[in-house]
Amino acid sequence: MTNYDRRLVERLLPTVWDPYAAYGITDSTAPDPDMPRARVDPAIRGTLYAHLADIKTGWQRAPLxxxxxxxxxxxxxxxxxxxxxxxxxxxxxxTVGERVDRGVGRIVDCLNGTAA
Incomplete structure (x- = not known):
């Protein structure tokens, strides 16, 4: 289970409305492209697709x-x-800044299971 933070949710939110936005998301922990590739265990490979599904659910279910x-x-x-x-x-x-901050916070809480 992933513990969602504000930074990750803000990065994923545009994909709720634009599925092509996901193509621009890169893994910040990945090695440089010019480095040799190691074998990757597919069971723990990537969580992008799970994140994309979760952010859409969070947008729909969060009590905004x-x-x-x-x-x-x-x-x-x-x-x-x-x-x-x-x-x-x-x-x-x-006021807009506060609303956006509160909204993102509520989505984070919903995704982490701590929404009131």
């Missing part, structure tokens, strides 16, 4: 408030800046 869900969608799904989201939602940029 409507304004948090909208802010997260606009920020990670449509790549809008916080100033534009603030204009759309009729709030300050700081």
């Amino acid at each position: 408030r409507p304004e948090e869900r909208q802010a997260v969608l606009l920020y990670y799904g449509l790549d809008q800046d916080q100033r534009h989201i603030a204009h759309v939602q009729g709030v300050t940029r700081q």
Whole structure:
């Protein structure tokens, strides 16, 4: 079982709406491409596909408030800046930042099984 953190969830969130975004995700622990390849045990090989399935489930099941869900969608799904989201939602940029942070936090909690 993977313990999800904010950094991983923020990296995976765009794949909820754009499946092609997964092609740009690389393993930060992988060796350089010019290094010789070692044999890999397929049982522990990669977790990308599991992460992709989990992030979609987390997005659907996390108890986000409507304004948090909208802010997260606009920020990670449509790549809008916080100033534009603030204009759309009729709030300050700081409020948008808080909504996005809370939304991502709720998704992390949901994926880790600690959601209230």
